[in-house]
Amino acid sequence: MSTPRPVFFVSDSTGITAETVGHSLLSHFEDEAFDETILSFIDTETKASNAIDKIARAGKKTGMRPIVIETIINPAVRTIIQQSEAHVVDIISTFLNPLEEFLGRPANIRIGRPEISADHGRYQRRIDAMQFALENDDGRRLEHYGQADIILVGISRSGKTPTSIFLALQANVYAANYPLTDDDFDRPVLPKALEPYREKLFGLTIEPKRLNQIRDGRKANSGYASLRKCEDEVRMAEALFRKYGIPFIDTTRLSIEEISTRIIVDKRLREKISTV
């Protein structure tokens, strides 16, 4: 196994964007091995100098030129990072000059973080949506279904809770959820509590084998986790979705981000997020 090449995601904020874009770029070189480090909050010239020293040391140690993927806003800080001997990928400023030309005006570089206070309202809605997801987890408060933008329906461990929370974080969506249990399968009819909210329902399903693994991780060798039980529940849940025309999605091979975005697009939960 060859030495992995050092990669640094460098940001004057969290580094989350640099890491995400960086992973997307590096995933095109699957035969290369990379050793990744995120350097967050590199927001002064001193920190930038320390960062390039660190990057240089990694280069020396491995005998390989490092890669730096950065999203730094402050020009003085960015200039120092660009003096690094690494191969520097500059996610933001690469596109700023062409945008300045296109818009016919100079970019104004705001150093430091924007005043968040103006943004408190929007931010608070995100927190409120998250709180709503938590308080309405697992059908605990059926009386709040009226306030929900969407009600996720599915059997235990099909992904309802993480999806509700991510819907809140991503797009301020108020998501409640309703767990299908054995009681609901006695007769293949829509649970009474859901009747008034047919338009808000969205089903989650999952491959029985995968469900079996997940449940086994929580209650090993239980009846609840058995493949037989998983197969029965999945079949009954999907039959219910089909009978009542409830749209549903198989979560087995999707990330939370993808599940959440597909639901937003399918149910047109946010005007600005769509497909064609």
Next chain:
Amino acid sequence: MSTPRPVFFVSDSTGITAETVGHSLLSHFEDEAFDETILSFIDTETKASNAIDKIARAGKKTGMRPIVIETIINPAVRTIIQQSEAHVVDIISTFLNPLEEFLGRPANIRIGRPEISADHGRYQRRIDAMQFALENDDGRRLEHYGQADIILVGISRSGKTPTSIFLALQANVYAANYPLTDDDFDRPVLPKALEPYREKLFGLTIEPKRLNQIRDGRKANSGYASLRKCEDEVRMAEALFRKYGIPFIDTTRLSIEEISTRIIVDKRLREKISTV
């Protein structure tokens, strides 16, 4: 007020990365008005053609050339999007050629999503971490503190719950939390339940005025929400943090992403995420 210029974030996946990078770019032009649309799952040539039609219509309607910010992987799909009359910002492929030259090998373009099964372990840890945050919310299960990577300590509405959940999502961190209540302020000593875990504690605080607004949004005009009560609680919490040398952060002007990253960096919770 001038007509906002249409902006499209276009992706063959969720569009979350295109939107994040796009916002970062557009925030440099604060005097311009933009009308933003996310086009997710543009993963076929047909969808790409429909997308550029939609973009062209927006251009015609407003009389302004739109901006397209895209992260499309599939070259055939990307080529179509690039034929749009818009100003196209191509986040991924702009950097691929230089990276190919640097690494001395061609990028292999994987069309379609990677097999997630190999990734199930890592993915499951993320879900497990999220589940841990939910089950350990608000000090419900003190007996699980041993398993926690970190225990967030703070008064009601200081941001403990959203931060715990985001720590899980971002970096698989197992975060529990402990709510400081009036009982804990009777005597200014560390709550007994926290004694064995001094090293894992991290405090959250918030400006009393902002706390007052948030609490008022939940229980208007209550004693709980009063500015006086907020001031008292914040003062006592911060005194406790200082007395016991518990590191803490003021969440008032920070996003969840920033709070989470600062905690990871300060407490060295993840080897790969640091500052210098």
